[in-house]
Amino acid sequence: xxxxxxxxxxxxxxxxxxxxxxxxxxxxxxxxxxxxxxxxxxxxxxxxxxxxxxxxxxxxxxxxxxxxxxxxxxxxxxxxxxxxxxxxxxxxxxxxxxxxxxxxxxxxxxxxxxxxxxxxxxxxxxxxxxxxxxxxxxxxxxxxxxxxxxxxxxxxxxxxxxxxxxxxxxxxxxxxxxxxxxxxxxxxxxxxxxxxxxxxxxxxxxxxxxxxxxxxxxxxxxxxxxxxxxxxxxxxxxxxxxxxxxxxxxxxx
Amino acid sequence: xxxxxxxxxxxxxxxxxxxxxxxxxxxxxxxxxxxxxxxxxxxxxxxxxxxxxxxxxxxxxxxxxxxxxxxxxxxxxxxxxxxxxxxxxxxxxxxxxxxxxxxxxxxxxxxxxxxxxxxxxxxxxxxxxxxxxxxxxxxxxxxxxxxxxxxxxxxxxxxxxxxxxxxxxxxxxxxxxxxxxxxxxxxxxxxxxxxxxxxxxxxxxxxxxxxxxxxxxxxxxxxxxxxxxxxxxxxxxxxxxxxxxxxxxxxxxxxxxxxxxxxxxxxxxxxxxxxxxxxxxxxxxxxxxxxxxxxxxxxxxxxxxxxxxxxxxxxx
Numbered sequence: 001x002x003x004x005x006x007x008x009x010x011x012x013x014x015x016x017x018x019x020x021x022x023x024x025x026x027x028x029x030x031x032x033x034x035x036x037x038x039x040x041x042x043x044x045x046x047x048x049x050x051x052x053x054x055x056x057x058x059x060x061x062x063x064x065x066x067x068x069x070x071x072x073x074x075x076x077x078x079x080x081x082x083x084x085x086x087x088x089x090x091x092x093x094x095x096x097x098x099x100x101x102x103x104x105x106x107x108x109x110x111x112x113x114x115x116x117x118x119x120x121x122x123x124x125x126x127x128x129x130x131x132x133x134x135x136x137x138x139x140x141x142x143x144x145x146x147x148x149x150x151x152x153x154x155x156x157x158x159x160x161x162x163x164x165x166x167x168x169x170x171x172x173x174x175x176x177x178x179x180x181x182x183x184x185x186x187x188x189x190x191x192x193x194x195x196x197x198x199x200x201x202x203x204x205x206x207x208x209x210x211x212x213x214x215x216x217x218x219x220x221x222x223x224x225x226x227x228x229x230x231x232x233x234x235x236x237x238x239x240x241x242x243x244x245x246x247x248x249x250x251x252x253x
Numbered sequence: 254x255x256x257x258x259x260x261x262x263x264x265x266x267x268x269x270x271x272x273x274x275x276x277x278x279x280x281x282x283x284x285x286x287x288x289x290x291x292x293x294x295x296x297x298x299x300x301x302x303x304x305x306x307x308x309x310x311x312x313x314x315x316x317x318x319x320x321x322x323x324x325x326x327x328x329x330x331x332x333x334x335x336x337x338x339x340x341x342x343x344x345x346x347x348x349x350x351x352x353x354x355x356x357x358x359x360x361x362x363x364x365x366x367x368x369x370x371x372x373x374x375x376x377x378x379x380x381x382x383x384x385x386x387x388x389x390x391x392x393x394x395x396x397x398x399x400x401x402x403x404x405x406x407x408x409x410x411x412x413x414x415x416x417x418x419x420x421x422x423x424x425x426x427x428x429x430x431x432x433x434x435x436x437x438x439x440x441x442x443x444x445x446x447x448x449x450x451x452x453x454x455x456x457x458x459x460x461x462x463x464x465x466x467x468x469x470x471x472x473x474x475x476x477x478x479x480x481x482x483x484x485x486x487x488x489x490x491x492x493x494x495x496x497x498x499x500x501x502x503x504x505x506x507x508x509x510x511x512x513x514x515x516x517x518x519x520x521x522x523x524x525x526x527x528x529x530x531x532x533x534x535x536x537x538x539x540x541x542x543x544x545x546x547x548x549x550x551x552x553x554x555x556x557x558x559x560x561x562x563x564x565x566x567x568x569x
Contacts (some may be wrong), residue, residue, distance in 0.1 A: 028351055041373045050303060050375065051298055062567070065350050065513065068298040068325070068449060068569055070506050081450040082298060082324055083379030090376070090395055113372060117466035124363040125369065126355065129325060132374035133396045162399035173421030174399030175410065250352060 002252040003100060003234050005146055005187045007242055008206060010036060012185045013098070013144050021095035022046045024138050025068055026130075028251045030098035031058070032242055033144070039241050048094060050130045052085050054078040060244045065249065086130065089137035097138030099131050099181075100145045103156040106199040106220045107170070108143060108181035110135065111156035118158055128160045135161040140182040146188035147217045154220040164198035178181035188214045190224070190231060201225075207233040207236025254378040259390040260500035262427040265461040271488040275440040280545060283309040283464045283492035285428050292343075292459055294382070294428035294474035296435075297500065299350065300511045302446070304331060304434040306466045309548065312336050312539045319467060321336050322428060324378055324452055327503070329524035332539065334368050335531040341369040345378050353520040357527055372399075373406050377423045379452055383423035385459035393420040429488040431460035434500045435485065436508070440473070440491025445482045448506025457485040466494040468508060472568070498549055498557060509560040512552065 003011075006029055013033035017023055019042035025034045026049075034047050036060050048054050051068025056075035058064075064072035070090060073079060088094065101110035102125050108230070112131055116122030135141050141163075163181040164170055171180070184191040190204040202214060202224035209230075215222060246252045280531050284307060287293065295310075297303045308329050311319075315338070321330055322343035330347055333339035335358060335391065348356045362368040373381065376396045384392040397403040398410070398421050409422045438444040444465050446453060457463050465485065470493065476483055499505075502512035522530040542548040549557065 051301070054450060059567075065352060066299050066301075068301045068451065069511060070301075070448060070503055070564060071510075073448060073506075074567060079449050081379075081454065082452055083383055083455065084377065086376035086379060087394070113402070118401070120255065120363055123355070124360050126347065126348040126359075127346040127370075127372045128374045128400075128402060130375040132400050133404060136374075136396050155326065159399070159401040166400050169299040171399060175421070176398050177395070177418065 001236065001239070003239055007234060007239060007251040008187050009144050009185060010242055011078055011238045012190065012206070012231060013142060014140060016183055016185070017045055017096060019041055022048060022093060023096040024048045024134055025098050026050065027064055027072070029144055032245060032251055035245060036141045036218060036238060036241055040238070044083065047084065050082065052079050052082050056253065058245065059214045061247050063220060063246055065250070066093070086133050089133060090230060094138045095140060097134035097141045099135055099141055099161060100144050101143065101161070103151060103153050104143060104184065105153055105156045105163070106198065107165060107167060107189065108158045108166065108184065108193060109156050110143065110161040110163060111158045113160045114158045117158060131161045134182065135179070135181065136176055137162065139179050141179065143181060143184045145186060147214065148221050150215050152218045152220065164193060167198045170198070188217060194223070202228055204229050204231045206231055221243040257426055259388060259425055262385065262461065263388060269461070269491070273441045273487055275496065276442050276490060277364065277440050277470065277492045279493050280306055280310045280494045280496065283307065283494050286462050286464060287311055287316055288492060289317045290319070291429035292320040292322065294456045295321060295329065296431065296433035296451065296456055297503070298449070298451045299325040299327045300503040300516065301449060302434045302451065302500050302505055303322055303327060304432040304466050304499065304501040305423045305501060306434070306494060306496040306545050307432045309539050309545065312338060312535065313433070314351070322426065324375060328356070330482065331356060331523065331531055332535060334358055334362045335528050336535055339368060341371060343371040343373070343378070345373055345375040349516065349520050350504070351522060357523055361528065362478045364530065371406065373423070374402060377408065379455070381423050381426035382452055382455040382459045385542040386455040387425045388413065389425060391422045391424050393422055397421045414479060421543050426459065428456065428460040431456040431465065432464050433457060433485070434466045436467065436505065437469045437471045438465050438493050439471055439473040441473060441487035441562060442493050443473070443476050443483050443487045444485035444490070445476065445479070445485060448563045450484060454484040457489045463490045464492045464494065465490050466499040468497050468499060468505060482529040496545060500550065501549065501557065508564055509557070510567070512556065512560055515552065
């Protein structure tokens with residue numbers, strides 16, 4: 001069975017979402033993963049989107065491109081202001097938050113602001129949006145992105161969104177009392193963070209991927225203990241659901 | 254905005270005409286309330302309820318040295334940069350939308366230092382407007398702590414005097430002018446928004462001057478019957494513009510979906526042609542059409558109606 005990187009990411013991420021939870025999702029892969037989870041094992045998962053909607057239900061073939069357009073609000077239960085959507089997060093109501101990023105470091109710090117020095121950037125990226133807020137307030141953060149060496153760097157050029165910062169106690173010292181980055185999902189692997197060092201470690205490999213593939217595509221040391229298992233491939237039903245949701249393949253690639 | 258600005262902002266509210274009067278006027282006159290150098294806060298979010306009718310007129314009147322703030326800045330920011338109308342942006346994110354990748358124009362103007370990009374987290378910017386809407390100089394939050402945004406943006410931290418925990422403080426942002434596009438308003442400026450409220454209600458009371466454009470101007474009696482739905486009070490509003498399709502080609506919740514084909518064509522044009530493509534767009538859609546009606550005619554009636562049908566289908 002063949003599938004694209006986006007399909008693989010959406011399926012892998014969806015499997016991490018438990019039923020009856022509340023997920024702060026973005027458009028693209030996070031939304032596909034959340035809707036897939038709702039359709040399969042998590043019918044009571046509630047989606048929250050940044051533009052200001054709680055509990056929307058997506059229409060197949062009419063996925064939103066942005067979280068603040070009316071497609072994203074379809075059948076929503078509440079349409080709070082954007083500030084209020086984030087204040088619910090700060091109050092502690094959301095279980096999961098999704099993040100992507102141009103750069104991710106071993107502590108799960110994420111950069112979506114600058115490549116190069118901030119005062120003379122080589123690339124000015126679009127900025128935080130809600131990423132910094134999501135990583136600061138949601139209970140468990142899932143980073144979902146493609147696995148590239150230039151993306152997985154030892155030190156991000158700029159901390160837009162604080163992961164574990166410089167390791168144990170880092171978030172606490174900064175005043176971040178709640179939430180943490182728990183998983184990193186890529187097209188090559190599933191990773192988590194060693195509680196002792198709060199650095200990224202390898203948990204599992206995607207189907208057909210070898211340990212060396214992952215290490216070649218990672219700009220920092222990525223420890224693993226024992227035999228690293230492989231994740232099951234996306235199922236036929238998973239792919240059928242995703243392809244029904246996004247028939248024009250705007251997000252599936 | 255200086256630390257003392259909340260005092261000055263209060264004085265500006267006290268000194269403006271807050272009377273309940275007919276504030277309807279053509280967009281040409283409303284736009285004259287905006288001065289060169291002003292900080293303009295833009296309502297809506299990305300390509301939703303963007304006040305295009307008023308933004309277009311500011312470009313036509315060749316305002317200069319503006320600072321634009323918006324929660325998520327769409328390509329209206331690019332038009333102001335290329336037109337030489339903006340010297341700075343205050344936002345959490347600047348681009349067009351996910352499928353279109355990085356904005357070539359934002360990159361060019363910000364990387365070369367021609368435009369200053371003042372980045373805040375989305376909530377932090379919302380709380381800056383909220384603090385201003387409350388008439389106070391700052392608000393505390395747990396956002397931006399530990400990030401490099403905190404110091405770069407000029408936020409501060411303090412130890413909470415009650416709990417001993419560290420907090421991030423964000424300064425109130427008092428815009429000179431807020432531009433808001435709403436579903437309906439009465440001639441006094443009382444206004445209602447359907448669907449997403451975004452941050453408009455805070456902008457309306459944070460800004461010194463407020464220009465409201467509305468899809469429909471209604472009798473004040475109509476609003477009194479549904480007063481619970483009115484989120485913008487007349488005393489904050491200085492100008493009311495009647496503007497059906499006033500957010501087009503962006504969406505107005507429930508009334509018309511965004512013209513994504515148009516946005517896509519713009520984005521592709523800019524991706525290949527850079528600032529030249531934006532200049533052509535300005536000629537075609539801003540400087541060329543003399544009235545907003547003439548501007549809408551560029552898109553064509555069938556397109557406008559088709560986008561309306563799409564919105565109605567979604568609302569079912």
